[in-house]
Amino acid sequence: MKEKTLFSITGLFDSSDEIGHAVEAVVKAGYKKYDVNTPFPVHGLDTKMKLPPSKLGYFALVLGLMGASAALFFMWWSISKDYPIIIGGKPYFALPAFIPITFEVTVLTASVGTVLTMLFLFFRLPNINHPLQDTNYMRNVSNDKFGISIEAEDPLFEAGKVKDFLKSLNAQDVGEIYFEEDETADSTRIFSPKFIAFLIVTAVIISGVTYFTLNKLLFMDPFNFMEEQQRFAPEGQTTFFKDTRMMRTPPAGAVARGAMPYMFANEPDSAAKELINPLQPDEKTLALGREKFNTYCSPCHDYLAKGNSRLMGQFPNPPSLHSEKVRNWPDGRIFHVITEGQNVMPSYAKQLEPNERWAVILYIRALQRAMNAKEGDLK
Template identity: 50%
Template sequence: MAIKIKEFINRLKEYNTTWKTEPRSGQLHSISVLFDTPDQIIEAAKATANAGYKKFDVFTPYPVHGMDEAMKMKESKIGWIALLAGITGAITALLMIGWMGGIDYKNIIGGKPFFALPGSIPITFELTVLFSALVTTAAMVALFNKLPWTSNPLHETPFMKSVTSDKFGLVIEAADKHFDERNVENFLGQLHGHSIEKVYYPIPDVGKTKTPVFDLKFMGVIAVTAILTAIASYAVLNKVLYTQPFNWMWEQPRLNPQAQSNFFGDGFGMRMPVEGTVARGFIPYEYKGMPDSVIKLLANPLALTEEVIQRGKVKFDIFCSPCHGYYGQGDGRLKGQFPNPPTLHSEKVRNWQDGNIYNVITNGQNVMPAYDKSVAREDRWAIIHYIRVLQRSQNAKDTDLEGK
């Protein structure tokens, strides 16, 4: 196995060297001739075109005026590509703006219509230019000139090195219909040029492997690049972007509820309101510490409706039932973790006025804490209505069964 790989690598190395060796061993590609001045090359091009050759080409270090006519070439049609691409760009832009702003995500901006042509013109113009420029360039390179093509037989010849510097060259290709090696050589000899040379195809001797894509080095580089790209993309997208300074506003310099803070002496993030602070719309409870006889004058402001009773039930079940039980019998679900309160159906409680119950809920009694902070005032009154319903249900008289 190891020997086979070694052999394979050697073959690839040979491939790389034979490609560049001179003289080349392949078929004849063309015959080339060089000239020194632009006047000479123009004359030579005219003569070649007049002699009926079609597959010939002129190579000049810069575009020479009048060469297109001398070679009898048709005008370039690339302008049409530019026009079509530009129109495509304009239509794309208008459809994009129209669909995105006018159909898919309608948003009123400055009272303008969802699709406004005047405001769309700048972007339409830019995309027209962008499409036209990119497509025309790509078409020039790939479609019209058949590039990139770095393995043309003319590359790496003395001829090519001259015409990219200071000489003017002419080439007649072997693929031409009228090509005859001797005739062409004679013809080129009459053109007052010099350095007439035959250009051959190089034959790459690569054994059984035809394509250099399988070069181990090449594949290795591709594999390493792929792995590095993957690691880098993962790191950037999943790690780097979520570290400082890339701030997604998830972490902000502020105090969260229930969070610790070293800023305050007591270590709490949440603060109590300043002593004596009165919330907006808050009416202080005036009966605190007053005798029951005064408190009982406090009347329930809520009308006795089914809605109120339902609200009272919800709040009772949430706040009162853990200790008092769902029916107020003092059989809460705390199972001895907290002392069970007495039943709400005692004579005492049944005879209490609403005001007395309200006072107990608001300020607490014995071990029961005050609920003024956690149960809203109206809800306390609703709870009282519900307690009355419970008391009535638990102490129903026989006469209650009689219909009205």
């Protein structure tokens, strides 16, 4: 058995009025280190105990401001700066839309943070021991009594005197509280495997029950009128149209949005005559042309357009694009081949937009020039 130290002398009272008077008397007697324990919050005790105003409000203020600025900063950074998104035609930094979230985050950080601050800073949470714990006194004040405990550390403390003083206030069960020195220093109990296991089991059970209740038991479709709307399936039948088909053919002459119909189908000569390359051979265009040529043309035509590609021998090889014939073709004629296809080569109209085709043609021209350079090019 270790030696025990006197912590405090305690007394119990029956009502909140009595404890109020007792506190006033204790303050008058000049005791500084004492505490009052009541089964419920008693209004006005803090003023009677002459406690200074709580500092917790400042923590709440700072935490709230931190939450507000963090929320605003994160929204600004994520959808105004890092990955700008236009939502509902509003500016990137749509402040009014950010306010509700800022408000919520402010309240969340302030309230949760204040509770945690209180637990860790004021109640010294990892340490869950207190000399008053597991005493008859604590059992009483957490049930129906109002207790006062004058601690031995008080400069005016003298065991006999304090006892007489409490008795003179009509306190019941005036007694001493002892504690072991190492008892309060023991802050590891919170990390004991038993306690951790209990926390984990509780967390699993609570989250499991919550998940089951919200997602399985009480699950309801949220408003689903966009999911459930009436629509025509392409292959379906309907009585709405005379021909009972849901899929409609576009009216004659209809053109898809953004599409330009090709006007020289099966007319390579007029294409050669009429079509003019709208692009200039600048760095940007040639880069685009090279990219598209390497992607779509080079598998057969080879990177240098000579025709000895990596697929050589698997099907009839395309001729070299450096032949006299192709070099003398106008741009429009090559455009026609890309658009319509020729011999084994299929149409590349789906893969290449018109301006990409023109860029590819410019790149081919550059390749041809490189293979058949003129004397003047050296200057």
